[in-house]
Amino acid sequence: MKRAISLRQLAYFVAVAEERSFRVAAERLHLTQPPLSRAVAELEQQLGLRLLLRSPQGVQPTAAGAQALPRFKALLAQAEQLLDEVAALGDALPRLRLALPAWLNLAQLPAFERALRDSGLISGLETQLLPAHEAAAAVVAGRLDGALLAAPIETQGLPLQTLGQLPLSAFVPQGSALARRRSLSLRDLNQLPPFYRFRRSLSPQLYDHLDRQYRAHGFAPLQELPAAELLDVFTRIGAGQGCTCMPAQMAVGRFAGVVRRPLREPVSLDLAWLPARQLPDGLATACAAALRLLLPGN
Structure with missing residues (x-):
């Protein structure tokens, strides 16, 4: 009984x-x-x-x-x-160390953390907001257990798992003639030199990946300047100096004098999961599933 x-x-x-x-x-x-x-x-x-x-x-x-x-x-x-x-x-479970893009929408971060904790595979979670090239280097060196980053990117042989794509948009001065259009062609941007881009030395594979897409659509910047930081780029564009292309998610704030316009031509970069060598397969799979909660649209 x-x-x-x-x-x-x-x-x-x-x-x-x-x-x-x-x-x-x-x-x-x-x-x-x-x-x-x-x-x-x-x-x-x-x-x-x-x-x-x-x-x-x-x-x-x-x-x-x-x-x-x-x-x-x-x-x-x-x-x-x-x-x-x-x-x-x-206490015997690992404490996970992950890198996330600084421009990521972190509203879903609590749900991401809950999903990982509910897996029963970790004792805790530590996240850092890092540029993609720094995050990849830290994962390759074993200082981090994994990273969500913009790709393609050099990973020293570590496998990348693509979780989604981010389409690029154009960002132009609010006072420009291009700002009055609903959408823009890449070649329209040559009306607003210079075109800001990150230095190729920071991420050669990603730079070339985007460059191939630009050229496939017949776009070659007439004048190009390296983008130091997002704030600097948007400050210059807001002052009427130049333009750029990047995923809308990277423009995490509203910048005075800057407007976003969709591109007519499809240009995108990947969002990919890079697990470290030391990360067990089961935990790497659980991380990839939880990271999908952070992707745009989720």
């Missing part, structure tokens, strides 16, 4: 039996007397015998209650030890 008896009921009985008082036991347990009395009564009902005798002089264990008291105390101590041992299993 199965009995629906909880550790809470046993602990309540032990407190009353030791204190010889429901009132004192309730104070010890930081609760009121009614739920304490109900719990002990439910325990007695489940066992089918009286454990405590109530009288105006106080509470006394019955013969059965006196024998049950040390046994229940030992059972509670054993349960506490077992729970400590199980909780300690989490």
Whole structure:
């Protein structure tokens, strides 16, 4: 016969039996007397015998209650030890170190963290916001367990898993004639030199990947300048100096004097997951699944 008896009921009985008082036991347990009395009564009902005798002089264990008291105390101590041992299993799990793009929409970051923790494969999570080339170098060197980054990119032989694509948009000065159009062609951008791009030395594969797409659509910038930082680029564009192309997600804030216009030609970069060599396959797969929560549109 199965009995629906909880550790809470046993602990309540032990407190009353030791204190010889429901009132004192309730104070010890930081609760009121009614739920304490109900719990002990439910325990007695489940066992089918009286454990405590109530009288105006106080509470006394019955013969059965006196024998049950040390046994229940030992059972509670054993349960506490077992729970400590199980909780300690989490300490043996790895603490995951990941790099994410600084321009990523982090609104879904809590859901991403919950998904990883719910997998039961990690004890904790540490995230850093890094440029793609720095993140890839840290993963290759083993300083990070993985990274979500713009690709293609050099990974020293580590496999990349593409999770999605980000289409590029044009960013032009608000006061320009191009800003009055609903969409732009790449070749329209030569009306607003210079064209800002990141230095090829930072990520040669990604630079060439975008350059091939530009040239396939007949676009070659008449004047090109290296983009130092996003804020610097958008400050210059807002002042009427030049234009650029990048995924809309990279323009994380609204910049005064800058407008975004969709491109008529499809140009995109990949969002890819780069796991480190030391990352177990199961954890790498769980990370890839959770990272999809961070992708645009999710």
